[in-house]
Amino acid sequence: xxxxxxxxxxxxxxxxxxxxxxxxxxxxxxxxxxxxxxxxxxxxxxxxxxxxxxxxxxxxxxxxxxxxxxxxxxxxxxxxxxxxxxxxxxxxxxxxxxxxxxxxxxxxxxxxxxxxxxxxxxxxxxxxxxxxxxxxxxxxxxxxxxxxxxxxxxxxxxxxxxxxxxxxxxxxxxxxxxxxxxxxxxxxxxxxxxxxxxxxxxxxxxxxxxxxxxxxxxxxxxxxxxxxxxxxxxxxxxxxxxxxxxxxxxx
Amino acid sequence: xxxxxxxxxxxxxxxxxxxxxxxxxxxxxxxxxxxxxxxxxxxxxxxxxxxxxxxxxxxxxxxxxxxxxxxxxxxxxxxxxxxxxxxxxxxxxxxxxxxxxxxxxxxxxxxxxxxxxxxxxxxxxxxxxxxxxxxxxxxxxxxxxxxxxxxxxxxxxxxxxxxxxxxxxxxxxxxxxxxxxxxx
Numbered sequence: 001x002x003x004x005x006x007x008x009x010x011x012x013x014x015x016x017x018x019x020x021x022x023x024x025x026x027x028x029x030x031x032x033x034x035x036x037x038x039x040x041x042x043x044x045x046x047x048x049x050x051x052x053x054x055x056x057x058x059x060x061x062x063x064x065x066x067x068x069x070x071x072x073x074x075x076x077x078x079x080x081x082x083x084x085x086x087x088x089x090x091x092x093x094x095x096x097x098x099x100x101x102x103x104x105x106x107x108x109x110x111x112x113x114x115x116x117x118x119x120x121x122x123x124x125x126x127x128x129x130x131x132x133x134x135x136x137x138x139x140x141x142x143x144x145x146x147x148x149x150x151x152x153x154x155x156x157x158x159x160x161x162x163x164x165x166x167x168x169x170x171x172x173x174x175x176x177x178x179x180x181x182x183x184x185x186x187x188x189x190x191x192x193x194x195x196x197x198x199x200x201x202x203x204x205x206x207x208x209x210x211x212x213x214x215x216x217x218x219x220x221x222x223x224x225x226x227x228x229x230x231x232x233x234x235x236x237x238x239x240x241x242x243x244x245x246x247x248x249x250x251x
Numbered sequence: 252x253x254x255x256x257x258x259x260x261x262x263x264x265x266x267x268x269x270x271x272x273x274x275x276x277x278x279x280x281x282x283x284x285x286x287x288x289x290x291x292x293x294x295x296x297x298x299x300x301x302x303x304x305x306x307x308x309x310x311x312x313x314x315x316x317x318x319x320x321x322x323x324x325x326x327x328x329x330x331x332x333x334x335x336x337x338x339x340x341x342x343x344x345x346x347x348x349x350x351x352x353x354x355x356x357x358x359x360x361x362x363x364x365x366x367x368x369x370x371x372x373x374x375x376x377x378x379x380x381x382x383x384x385x386x387x388x389x390x391x392x393x394x395x396x397x398x399x400x401x402x403x404x405x406x407x408x409x410x411x412x413x414x415x416x417x418x419x420x421x422x423x424x425x426x427x428x429x430x431x432x433x434x435x
Contacts, residue, residue: 038292129411136405
């Protein structure tokens, strides 16, 4: 692999990993707070899966850079994270969390469908396992969005409010990294523009059928994965706190 | 105060294709589809499974040995209902030894009502009725089942998890370290 490809591939892997890590943390905040016990367990399960996926991408990243995944997770500052803003927003209400997870799952599953046929074998092979879990996540979140959208006046109102807020943020998932076209040309990762079209074809009719109105604003708040809201700083303060108490501690 | 609790569904898990479905506990859910999903999350995130069934608790006809003994004329009160027989599943508890599992799937009977299905089951001699402590009877159409297609996404991911069993944690005990047992 030439150096230019390797450099952009490591950035891509870090972006994939950071999205999953931060989303996993936001979902984990529901532990002990979900509306019913069964959902508490289900969402903790989803959070743990996403954390597992993050770990897979960090390990692929490590194979190319030698960066320790724990170092990346616990000892970087907010500005060094490469996640989209969608995943760092506070967890909101149940509708907000479910809708964010649904929008992300729909994106991730389509991405994995294509990534698993990519030409970088370690990445392609890792997709198979992750994909089975994502199929289940999407089934779970789809079930919920359908019921929230078509449920009561209140559940529809809350889900619509979540969609109005999340829709522009979700579009950032489809903004390629600077230089990502090299990976597309090498058939290592799919073209995000086309992935975006597939995603819209999938989520638009689904959300409409759930009695939700697709917002017209489709402009992501930023196109740069180095830009973050202050929410990420708060989140990291919580997530990194224990690890930073004693850097030498063995777990 | 109104009851805001969702209906309860009983969950049956099949560990492998050679074993019967066993009752493992219950979940609450607003409908059957979510009951099946909740059952997956609550009961098979780590243990092995190849199939899950759920049934709304209200749709289970139950009878214990004590109830039968206390009501010896129970059978006389059953009206000989007319109608087309349908399939009922019989679940039985035949041992007091295991506290975690309750009833297990024992077979099926064609009958018009669950009461008649139970009577037929006892009289048929097929179910070792003398050993049965508890009977559950469920109409086939009330059972919601996972499918073959679900195995890869509902059950297979559990097999790769690191912390599958409680015993996993035993491997890092100080005693093991002291005695120099190699960790994996």
